[in-house]
């Protein structure tokens with residue numbers, strides 16, 4: 001006889017997590033754990049040698065002359081804008097399809113967020129609409145390399161130069177991605193990175209950085225991140241504490257040496273998803289030939305993403321939404337006065353987007369499990 005327990009719908013065991021940081025750490029532990037402990041043995045907690053070395057290595061990786069390590073990607077964006085003297089009365093153009101921090105960093109300086117719609121193919125900022133959003137108060141444009149897919153920067157760069165605007169890269173999801181052969185982090189005046197644990201290059205806590213080849217800008221961001229100290233006891237302006245912890249420097253310096261291999265594996269997995277889901281109603285973002293994406297997210301579009309998420313969850317497969325609410329419809333920005341329908345392409349992407357699991361440690365078997373489940377869902381629902 002069946003026990004009563006057997007009929008209680010048990011939560012399915014997770015067969016495919018959205019990402020697997022435990023599996024990643026298992027592979028790094030032998031080298032990383034002693035290095036982290038050494039930080040404690042040496043009592044290096046902040047402003048130690050590992051963060052300094054990581055700054056040198058990451059600048060070189062990005063083909064930029066400088067890197068300033070910080071404690072989050074949001075801090076990187078905010079300090080960059082402050083260092084460019086952007087604030088109250090100024091406007092900054094931001095894609096509405098992005099993680100909220102691309103926009104909140106602007107708002108935190110007192111400047112006004114000016115959202116722009118998405119491109120139908122790449123789902124990134126629609127480059128043809130940026131110029132229409134420029135006013136005499138516009139000071140900067142933030143190009144977000146969302147999903148790990150670089151924005152096509154050439155025309156944007158030319159336009160910003162012509163109009164006298166600052167151009168920032170939000171490269172929080174795109175460490176190692178390339179455009180026309182050059183890495184993100186070197187494609188504009190300055191780039192902002194996040195090392196949130198789930199990013200392609202993730203710390204063991206929060207972390208961020210800027211890369212730039214403008215040494216004056218780098219020095220100002222560095223100063224602002226450390227109480228705007230001009231000497232130990234003298235503070236040249238109002239700064240804050242946004243420094244990176246030494247432990248994160250150790251972790252990131254070590255993980256940087258693995259990043260290219262991890263990104264290559266992400267691309268391989270993404271290709272398998274594309275092959276397996278091709279010819280179905282599932283839609284995927286197009287990567288232009290001059291772009292080399294690093295697939296931070298395998299976002300796809302489907303009629304009813306919530307139904308697919310539930311179907312996958314029942315199969316023991318985790319998924320996510322990146323991002324269901326565009327910036328202009330966020331309660332946080334309701335005072336900007338935008339309404340549903342204002343940026344139709346982005347709104348359609350946001351309401352149909354679901355992100356499938358994709359992480360370097362994912363096995364071919366796990367990818368097959370997810371793809372099969374998605375195909376079953378389509379057979380039943382589309």
Ligand SMILES: *Cc1c(COP(=O)(O)O)cnc(C)c1O
Pocket residue numbers: 071072073074075098099101102144146170172173193194195196206207208
């Ligand atoms: C993660 C992320 C940020 C913010 O980074 P934090 O380190 O979490 O502050 C900014 N922009 C984008 C596009 C991101 O994905």
